[in-house]
Amino acid sequence: MALTDGRNFTMFPPYLDFKTCKENNQGPMTGGMGCVCPTLKCTESMFQALAQGFMARTIAGLGKEEVVSLLKVLCAFHNLCLVVVGPDDDVVNGIEESFRKVGVSCFAPSREAAELEGSKVFAKEFMNKFGIPTAHHGSFDNLEAASAYVRHVFTDKDHRIVIKADGLAAGKGVVLPETPEEALEDLRSIMSDGKFSTAGSSVVIEEYMDGYEISILTFSDGKTFFSLPPGQDHKRILEGNKGPNTGGMGVYSPVPMVTPDVLQKIDEVILKPTFDALAKEGRPFCGLLFTGVMVTKSGPKVIEYNVRFGDPETQSSMLLVHEDTDLASFMLSCTNGTLAQVKNSIRIKSGFACNVVIASGGYPGDYKTGKVATLSSPPEGVVIFHAGTRKEDCLLKTAGGRVFSVAAYGDTLEEARRKAYMGVDCVSFEDMVYRKDIALGGLAK
The missing domain is CATH 3.30.1490.20 (ATP-grasp fold, A domain)
Structure with missing residues (x-):
């Protein structure tokens, strides 16, 4: 979760580590929301409360309600005007309303709009009702x-x-x-x-739909919308898209095979009808919609909706946003209905991004944690995001299934991929696993 006044930002719970840094890309970052924060426009002195892994010390004994209450106090004390929410359960359970009631804008859809992700049965009924193509x-x-x-x-x-x-x-x-x-x-x-x-x-x-799958991250204020370049996730745990599904083992973006005509079609038959229908039903969507799309011979079809930043899609997408983009103001416009006024202010780089997820052996099934992890300095242009890590006895240890995400930007997809795997070589822990074929499909097109 991130808090911002449009200049300063804060990432939050379940851990806190307050520090001041001079540059918005100093030090390791967390996965998920951690990759959004460097893109938020910051002042030289930046208040941070970074949320996960070894970057923090635990707030012992606090439940979710207490954490939200503490966030509200922080917003008031630091005059923070925007909360950016990452976790799916918080969004689906209506955290947006909790902050709105105390006068703080929340970049997350309402509980009613978030039902698109909260219930796949509801999402299918919604698509059927409004003629949005799906399986x-x-x-x-x-x-x-x-x-x-x-x-x-x-x-x-x-x-x-x-x-x-x-x-x-x-x-x-x-x-x-x-x-x-x-x-x-x-x-x-x-x-x-x-x-x-x-x-x-x-x-x-x-x-089962035949075609190729892409992910679209779309900002919306309920009326206007803007999509980032499409990405292609690698869901299965093993090379060649084999084995069980995971939360995602790597992404590259943009996807070379996706033409402007395909993107226009997605806007026309999926995204615009989705936002229009939600508004018509009295649940306008203000926030970020993550749409999984299968591009089939008969056209694009919705695989699923998510109502927040995706992991690992966001790690790649945020590297494509130009550094001078004021993303905090852009997201704030989504909460107050003024996206149309700033829609053209977001700048997207012309290159490519690729990220590779490093997981614990056994994931997505049973796996062991507590493995000591070591990191060396990654090459320039490579970012190592923390996900399932913790600090214990002054050592960095694994604490989850997906442990790190290594992301890189390059002028070409080949360069971005090569740099990402150079970053993977900077990570080491017992029984670590990762796919070695991330983005190969994009290079073959």
Whole structure:
């Protein structure tokens, strides 16, 4: 989470580490929201409360409500006018309203608009209602009915399906069974055995779409919208897009195969209808919409909506935003309905960005934490973002599944990719894993 007055910014909980720095790119940054903060326009003296990993000391004993209350105090004390929210559960649970009630603008959609991510069943019903293209699907809250549907539609390998948990599942609530038998077992695991806890009490079962997948990050004030260059995520844990889904193992942006005509079509049949429909329903979308799109032979179709900055997509996208862009003011305009006035102020670089996620062995399944990690200085133009790290006994240790994200910018995709992997070589811990084929698909086009 980040707080800003348009000049200074703060990243926050569950950890605090107050320090002053002279430049907005000094020191290691956290993943997720950490990659947004260097792009916020800052003064020379910058108040920071950086949120994760070894950069902080824990606020012991504070629950989420207490943390939000403390954030409100910080906003008042430091005259901060904007809160930028990262975590999906905070957005979906309506944190925007909590800050709005005390007069602080929040770059996050309302609880009502955030239902697009909070419930995949709702999102599908929404797309059906307003004619927004997506995969053919069925929604179920009953295991027997869901199983019967699978037996009916998944008849052979040419009619594959995708099963999605309805609620939030840390980016891992999607399974792609290879056979009908696997599909039925996956349904039992999700709906009966609680694989994704209550998020899997209902599921969406949809057709497997052929095409290429891209991610679009779009700023909106509910009326006007502006999209960053598209990125291509690598969801599977193994090279060649094999193995189980993860929260994302790497991204490159922009995507060479995406033409201006494709982007215009996405605007016309997906993004504009989405924002218009939300406004029509009395839930205007003010914040950032992350749309997963499958570009098929019959046109672009929505895979899913997220209602906040994506990880690892944002690490690449933010490297494409020119350093002189006042992103804080840009986001503030989304909260007060004035995006049209500043839409042309955001400058996008002409090159490419690539990032590679380094994970703990075993992820996205069971993995061990507490491994000592060592870092050496990365080459110029390379940023190492922390995700699942912590400081313990003066040592940097692993504390999660996805541990680091290494991002780099280059004039060409080949250069960005080469620099990102040079950065990967600067990270070391026992049993670390990463994909070695990030962005190869873009180079082949």
